[in-house]
Amino acid sequence: MIQSITDRSEHPFEWIDIVDPDQQELDELTRKYNLHSSSINDWLQVDHLPKYENVHNYIFIIFRLHADNVSDEADTVTELTDKVAIFMFDELVITLHKKEWLAPQHIKENQIKEHTCENTHQLVNEIIKSCIATYEAPSSKLTSDIEFYEENMFLKNRKPSLLKGLYYLRRQVEVTRRVLMLSHDIVDKIDSSELSNTYTRDTRDLYVKLHNIYDTLFENMNQLVMIYFSISSQRTNDIVRVLTVFSVFFMPLTFIVGIYGMNFEHMPELKWRLGYPGVMILMGAITVGIYIWFKRRGWL
Incomplete structure (x- = not known):
């Protein structure tokens, strides 16, 4: 036009x-x-x-x-x-x-x-x-x-x-x-x-x-x-940090479970009367210890 x-x-x-x-x-x-x-x-x-x-x-x-x-x-x-x-x-x-x-x-x-x-x-x-x-x-x-x-x-x-x-x-x-x-x-x-x-x-x-x-x-x-x-x-790092904290808590517990899951015949702790509660107390003490350590370092 x-x-x-x-x-x-x-x-x-x-x-x-x-x-x-x-x-x-x-x-x-x-x-x-x-x-x-x-x-x-x-x-x-x-x-x-x-x-x-x-x-x-x-x-x-x-x-x-x-x-x-x-x-x-x-x-x-x-x-x-x-x-x-x-x-x-x-x-x-x-x-x-x-x-x-x-x-x-x-x-x-x-x-x-x-x-x-x-x-x-x-x-x-x-x-x-x-x-x-x-x-x-x-x-x-x-x-x-x-x-x-x-x-x-x-x-x-x-x-x-x-x-x-x-x-x-x-x-x-x-x-x-x-x-x-x-x-x-x-x-x-x-x-x-x-x-x-x-x-x-x-x-x-x-x-x-x-x-x-x-x-x-x-x-x-x-x-x-x-x-x-x-x-x-930063958010990815925060996620990795949380997963790392969880892995640190479970790593020693998994190690203990792995030892007692090997099923060798001569393992005296398997026949102890207080073997099971003793191991549970040990695992709880390790978890509390890791938590206190993380707190003192400022990681939690």
């Missing part, structure tokens, strides 16, 4: 927004605006990462915004983000995207009508800023998810599903952080020394803020995974 967001009759530039174009629309677009085939091929790659490129008489940008609906087990670039392609001419901007996107109408109502966009560079700056802003809400959700896992790891019983959830959470943070890192060149070109102004610096500030947030989330996730394995190791 092709729609004209602005035209030259009311504004100093034209903005054409295209949603999920078919091959015929792409061919017509390529011929009409003399777009390079490499740009179209980059657009057709569903997992293409962010890029900024000068192509003939226009600038080609691919930016990835965070997807609206992300499942708990999403862990790839295509599952976590949506792609927007931007063709910036001197007096024309073309945006391509697969899914519905509310940013064009929002920018038209809040920036273009208020005349804060006077040329295509300022318009593209607003588009990039709106794309970067899509990472704010997911960062808050990831922060609350990390807090949830911390609470379950330290205050509640560890469940087998906890490690699976930690894996997907770490992947989401890692992939989103990598996409933001690869977007640095785009923000840098938009806010270059020759073109820098208040609006482009706002875009850079938002980018730096979110980049730092996702860096912190990534560090927290790495620490959380390490803590998970440390707690698992």
Whole structure:
């Protein structure tokens, strides 16, 4: 679907927004605006990462915004983000995207009508800023998810599903952080020394803020995974410690039982009247002795 967001009759530039174009629309677009085939091929790659490129008489940008609906087990670039392609001419901007996107109408109502966009560079700056802003809400959700896992790891019983959830959470943070890192060149070109102004610096500030947030989330996730394995190791050690204590108590008793279970013919203790109670008292004394020894060493 092709729609004209602005035209030259009311504004100093034209903005054409295209949603999920078919091959015929792409061919017509390529011929009409003399777009390079490499740009179209980059657009057709569903997992293409962010890029900024000068192509003939226009600038080609691919930016990835965070997807609206992300499942708990999403862990790839295509599952976590949506792609927007931007063709910036001197007096024309073309945006391509697969899914519905509310940013064009929002920018038209809040920036273009208020005349804060006077040329295509300022318009593209607003588009990039709106794309970067899509990472704010997911960062808050990831922060609350990390807090949830911390609470379950330290205050509640560890469940087998906890490690699976930690894996997907770490992947989401890692992939989103990598996409933001690869977007640095785009923000840098938009806010270059020759073109820098208040609006482009706002875009850079938002980018730096979110980049730092996702860096912190990534560090927290790495620490959380390490803590998970440390707690698992500690609990395993506690179980082994309990089993070791039980084995120490039963080892001498098993030794005594083994001796008197050999059934040799000449074993005088077998015919003693007090042989059985004597052995039971001996075994009880050994158990009490081991208990007292453990207590004094602080092992119980």
